[in-house]
Amino acid sequence: MAITEASPEATARVDAMAPVDPELLATVNQFLALEAKLLDEGREEDWLELLDEDLLYVVPIRLATEDRADEIQRGAFRIRDTKYHVRTRLQRLATGHAYSEIPPSRTMRLVGSVLVQRTADADIVDVTSALLVYRQRGIDDHFDLIPCRRNDTLRLTAQGPRLLTREVILTEVGIATPNLGVFL
Numbered sequence: 001m002a003i004t005e006a007s008p009e010a011t012a013r014v015d016a017m018a019p020v021d022p023e024l025l026a027t028v029n030q031f032l033a034l035e036a037k038l039l040d041e042g043r044e045e046d047w048l049e050l051l052d053e054d055l056l057y058v059v060p061i062r063l064a065t066e067d068r069a070d071e072i073q074r075g076a077f078r079i080r081d082t083k084y085h086v087r088t089r090l091q092r093l094a095t096g097h098a099y100s101e102i103p104p105s106r107t108m109r110l111v112g113s114v115l116v117q118r119t120a121d122a123d124i125v126d127v128t129s130a131l132l133v134y135r136q137r138g139i140d141d142h143f144d145l146i147p148c149r150r151n152d153t154l155r156l157t158a159q160g161p162r163l164l165t166r167e168v169i170l171t172e173v174g175i176a177t178p179n180l181g182v183f184l
Contacts, residue, residue, distance in 0.1 A: 018117070020116045020117070020118070024116060024118075024125065025114075025116050027156075027160075027161060028114065028116050028125065028127055028154065028161065029114055031050070031154065031160065031161040032111045032114060032127075032129060033111065034050070035047060035050055035163070036109035036110075036111050038050070039107065039109060039182070039183055040107050040108055040109055042104065044090050044093070044183075045090065047183070048083075048086065048087060048090060050160075050161075050162060050163055051083050051086065051162060051163050052083070052155050052162040052163060052164040053083055054083075054164060055081075055082060055083040055086065055163060055164060055165070055166075056080075056081075056082060056164075056165045056166075057079065057080075057081045057082075057085075057086060057163075057165075057166045057168075057183075058077050058079060058080045058081075058165075058166070058167050058168070059077060059078040059079040059080075059167075059168045059170065059180065059184070060072050060073055060074050060075075060076065060077055060078070060167065060169070061073040061076040061077065061078060062169065062170055062172075062173050063173065064173040064174075071173075072169060078170075078175075078180060079168075079180060086183075098181070100179040100181035101181045101182075103137055103138030103139075104137070104138075105135045105136070105137050105181065105182050106135070106136050106137070107133055107134060107135050107136075107182055108133070108134040109131060109132070109133050109134075110131070110132045110133075110134075111129050111130070111131055112129065112130050113128075113129060113130040114127065114128070114129045115127065115128045115129075119153075122156075123155055123156045123157070124153060124154070124155055124156070124164070125153070125154050125156065125161075126151070126152070126153055127150075127151075127152040127153070127154055128149065128150065128151050128152070129149070129150050129152070130147075130148075130149055130150075131146075131147070131148050131149070131150055131168075131184060132145060132146070132147050133145070133146040133147075133148075133182065133184060135177065135182060144176060144177040146170070146172075146175075146177055146182075146184065147170075147171040147172070148168050148169055148170045148171055148184055149168075149169045149171070150166055150167070150168050150169070150184070151165075151166070151167040151169070152164075152165065152166050152167075153165040153166075166184075168184045
């Protein structure tokens with residue numbers, strides 16, 4: 001029987017299934033839960049402290065007309081923010097003139113399906129998670145459900161994990177919510 005080399009996709013699947021240190025998994029889960037809680041409570045300034053100075057936060061465009069393998073357009077974005085841009089967005093929200101958030105959204109984030117993978121750099125871990133955001137604004141009867149998958153890179157620091165990169169893959173191609181004024 002001949003031994004054949006595994007495809008990169010098969011290798012990635014096997015790597016994702018590699019055992020992860022339970023302490024690291026608990027640290028990552030705690031980080032994601034804290035992040036969701038801070039955002040749900042409107043504590044964006046506290047959440048900002050969890051972001052690495054080199055943050056890159058992107059929401060690429062997804063096209064329904066493409067094959068699944070090609071539908072994520074990583075060269076075109078709904079959002080492409082650095083930490084500076086996030087800070088600017090938060091400052092604008094604080095002015096009371098950010099009309100996309102008047103009245104402010106009430107949210108509940110449910111994070112699950114967390115997979116952690118070590119990288120060659122001991123201080124960096126790759127994390128994928130599923131996120132479902134419930135969003136309701138003011139006294140509106142209408143609410144939004146925003147499902148997505150997140151591909152994160154966390155930097156492990158003495159102060160705890162810091163979000164270094166986040167790629168948000170929206171499940172919906174056409175977004176039903178009127179805006180993306182909330183962080184995913």
